Amino acid sequence: xxxxxxxxxxxxxxxxxxxxxxxxxxxxxxxxxxxxxxxxxxxxxxxxxxxxxxxxxxxxxxxxxxxxxxxxxxxxxxxxxxxxxxxxxxxxxxxxxxxxxxxxxxxxxxxxxxxxxxxxxxxxxxxxxxxxxxxxxxxxxxxxxxxxxxxxxxxxxxxxxxxxxxxxxxxxxxxxxxxxxxxxxxxxxxxxxxxxxxxxxxxxxxxxxxxxxxxxxxxxxxxxxxxxxxxxxxxxxxxxxxxxxxxxxxxxxxxxxxxxxxxxxxxxxxxxxxxxxxxxxxxxxxxxxxxxxxxxxxxxxxxxxxxxxxxxxxxxxxxxxxxxxxxxxxxxxxxxxxxxxxxxxxxxxxxxxxxxxx
Numbered sequence: 001x002x003x004x005x006x007x008x009x010x011x012x013x014x015x016x017x018x019x020x021x022x023x024x025x026x027x028x029x030x031x032x033x034x035x036x037x038x039x040x041x042x043x044x045x046x047x048x049x050x051x052x053x054x055x056x057x058x059x060x061x062x063x064x065x066x067x068x069x070x071x072x073x074x075x076x077x078x079x080x081x082x083x084x085x086x087x088x089x090x091x092x093x094x095x096x097x098x099x100x101x102x103x104x105x106x107x108x109x110x111x112x113x114x115x116x117x118x119x120x121x122x123x124x125x126x127x128x129x130x131x132x133x134x135x136x137x138x139x140x141x142x143x144x145x146x147x148x149x150x151x152x153x154x155x156x157x158x159x160x161x162x163x164x165x166x167x168x169x170x171x172x173x174x175x176x177x178x179x180x181x182x183x184x185x186x187x188x189x190x191x192x193x194x195x196x197x198x199x200x201x202x203x204x205x206x207x208x209x210x211x212x213x214x215x216x217x218x219x220x221x222x223x224x225x226x227x228x229x230x231x232x233x234x235x236x237x238x239x240x241x242x243x244x245x246x247x248x249x250x251x252x253x254x255x256x257x258x259x260x261x262x263x264x265x266x267x268x269x270x271x272x273x274x275x276x277x278x279x280x281x282x283x284x285x286x287x288x289x290x291x292x293x294x295x296x297x298x299x300x301x302x303x304x305x306x307x308x309x310x311x312x313x314x315x316x317x318x319x320x321x322x323x324x325x326x327x328x329x330x331x332x333x334x335x336x337x338x339x340x341x342x343x344x345x346x347x348x349x350x351x352x353x354x355x356x357x358x
């Protein structure tokens with residue numbers, strides 16, 4: 001792939017979260033940063049101690065974005081975006097301004113902002129303490145389904161059901177480049193770290209790599225059997241994880257791709273309904289990935305052996321729509337019917353334990 005994987009200049013700004021929330025909440029309470037073997041196959045749907053709090057959204061939660069342990073951003077069909085402190089169970093900010101449901105949220109660490117995509121065909125940038133959007137990215141003609149920023153938040157990529165990917169200048173809001181492919185109804189997009197590449201999934205069952213310098217397709221992976229719902233990229237930029245639509249156990253898999261050898265490495269089978277979300281887990285010393293599905297379960301997998309090492313079923317949740325995870329072994333999962341659930345992964349027991357619901 002040559003220069004496509006050459007390192008980009010990184011920003012010197014190393015903020016871990018919103019400036020006003022790095023160390024203390026508005027009321028002065030510190031955010032906990034509780035950084036916390038042998039892996040065994042483990043399934044657990046038994047009741048566990050879980051603290052329930054007032055739901056922060058009034059409708060289905062469809063997207064989550066990570067900030068730092070104890071903080072998450074969520075987007076909902078109720079048209080709102082919420083910054084939530086789940087250690088102290090307090091709403092830190094709520095942004096409303098989209099005319100239709102939120103489809104995706106994304107936190108920009110270096111620009112200290114939250115991006116939201118919506119069925120109203122726009123992307124908005126929100127800043128802490130400001131009720132109105134700081135910037136809008138307007139140009140799509142149908143629902144915006146996916147957004148992601150590059151490492152230093154200088155670029156934003158958006159994907160839509162209008163068959164286009166657009167690359168935006170975050171600061172000016174200008175659309176710099178775009179790509180339009182017939183029948184490419186975009187479902188997700190991620191920048192590949194330390195490269196000039198983007199990964200994109202779509203309803204045409206394709207997984208594509210784009211060169212951000214031209215927004216041209218640099219590689220098409222073999223087409224999958226079912227719609228590809230979501231994608232994630234490993235922090236080192238070497239691997240991509242995608243997940244599939246399906247039903248009755250057909251499809252419903254996650255796929256691990258080698259972005260340098262340009263081939264499939266593994267498939268992870270076990271879900272019985274469409275897999276809505278997939279992520280690489282940042283847990284220290286573990287080579288793990290996680291998935292969540294319309295079958296109401298979250299699964300943790302060993303990336304190398306393909307073994308499912310832990311399962312947590314969240315009864316009555318409806319489809320589980322999005323996942324985020326932190327270095328303290330916490331996982332948050334959003335749902336259609338039961339808001340957001342915080343889980344804790346116990347590596348020595350290969351177990352997912354429910355902690356709170358909000």
